Amino acid sequence: MFQKILNKLNDLRPKQLAILAGIAALLMFVAIYAGISMMTGKEVVVNPVEPPQEEKPVIETKSVVVAKINIPARTRIQESMLEMKEVPADLITSEAITSFDSVKDVQVKVSIFAGDILTVQKVFNDKGEEGFVGAIPPNCRAVSINVNEITGVAGFAKPGDRVDLLLVEKSNYSATTEIILQNVPLLSINQDMNGANIVDESGVTTSAISNPSIATFALPPEDVLELISASKLGEIYMMLRPANPRATYVAEKACTMNSINKPQPVYEPEPTPVIPSTPVPDVPLPQIPVVPVTPKFDIIQGDELTQSSEATAQVQSFSASAHSALPAIPSRNASTESYAPPVPSTPVSNSPIMNQIGH
Numbered sequence: 001m002f003q004k005i006l007n008k009l010n011d012l013r014p015k016q017l018a019i020l021a022g023i024a025a026l027l028m029f030v031a032i033y034a035g036i037s038m039m040t041g042k043e044v045v046v047n048p049v050e051p052p053q054e055e056k057p058v059i060e061t062k063s064v065v066v067a068k069i070n071i072p073a074r075t076r077i078q079e080s081m082l083e084m085k086e087v088p089a090d091l092i093t094s095e096a097i098t099s100f101d102s103v104k105d106v107q108v109k110v111s112i113f114a115g116d117i118l119t120v121q122k123v124f125n126d127k128g129e130e131g132f133v134g135a136i137p138p139n140c141r142a143v144s145i146n147v148n149e150i151t152g153v154a155g156f157a158k159p160g161d162r163v164d165l166l167l168v169e170k171s172n173y174s175a176t177t178e179i180i181l182q183n184v185p186l187l188s189i190n191q192d193m194n195g196a197n198i199v200d201e202s203g204v205t206t207s208a209i210s211n212p213s214i215a216t217f218a219l220p221p222e223d224v225l226e227l228i229s230a231s232k233l234g235e236i237y238m239m240l241r242p243a244n245p246r247a248t249y250v251a252e253k254a255c256t257m258n259s260i261n262k263p264q265p266v267y268e269p270e271p272t273p274v275i276p277s278t279p280v281p282d283v284p285l286p287q288i289p290v291v292p293v294t295p296k297f298d299i300i301q302g303d304e305l306t307q308s309s310e311a312t313a314q315v316q317s318f319s320a321s322a323h324s325a326l327p328a329i330p331s332r333n334a335s336t337e338s339y340a341p342p343v344p345s346t347p348v349s350n351s352p353i354m355n356q357i358g359h
Helices: 002-011 014-040 221-233 309-323 352-358
Strands: 061-067 082-088 141-146 162-170 174-189 197-199 205-207 214-219 235-240 254-258 299-301 304-307
Touching: 141 221, 162 221, 174 221, 214 221, 221 235
Parallel strands: none
Antiparallel strands: 061 082, 141 214, 162 174, 162 235, 174 214, 174 254, 197 205, 299 304
16 A cells, blocks of 8 residues: 555656645644643643733942043043943942043043943043153153244144154255154143043044144253254254054164255366565675776977877777776676676786876
8 A cells, every 4th residue: 555655646746746745744733733732731822911021120220421432542521522321330330430520621541432431540640640740751851842833743743642853954055854863752742741632522533732832852861962952953843653663763864955046166266376586686786997087188399299189099098998897797696706806907007008108
């Protein structure tokens, strides 16, 4: 018989087999359900009635101040940033803030996320470091310089940040910029040690520092001397460092830019060297003897002419030529000691003419 049933099943179409399988499954489900109901001894209820709910125990709650939006660190709290929320009392610590008035216009110490409960540790600063001197490291000194919106990074540099300091020296036609100090802690801006942020209702954070004019840094004494000296040479610029820089320090580098309007240098010709002249000694000129002029006359003895005027003139001419011989003038390079006036070879007094005149 079992074989006949198998043959009948083999003759059925797939659709008929599916219908038969569904009917079998439904019958099996009804059988199982009926068996379970009989075993439990309970009647099957089509529309059961829900049993009455048990009363939940009353949980004691307490109202605390909760952040409505994300509040960055060093932000001054406004009432619009907060909300009151009921929290189970066993989940609240004794440091939780329970009133808006306790934290209004107070600057938070750390970042607070939306939904966090405000506590004293998150809102208020450490009482062990009161005043400005508590923020100065033990090995440093506080020093201030003048800044503006350009040199002070437009007010984005806030107390607690670290900056690099640049020196800009300007001349008539060039400017030089160099890094003088790096990784310098910024203590305050315009006497503001907190640098509080302002967060509006939409969660946008803006800086409360406007028009920075004075920046105060913490530096070792030797760096303080360098910064003060540099501030007298030129203008000091601040570079704001990122939260996680790739390197703490960078290689020192200077950059000099020359103006395109710088005039070209004019080269003047070198002056001709002056050769000092050799002094020429003063050589006294020899004195020339002056021969007096002898008048012409004729000598007559008796009736004879013993001496005519022509012979007298001849004698006078010879005498003048003998006494008026000019010496040779020495050159300028000759020494004065080597000069000697010429001496006539034949004395005038021994000449035959003069002997004739004597007779």
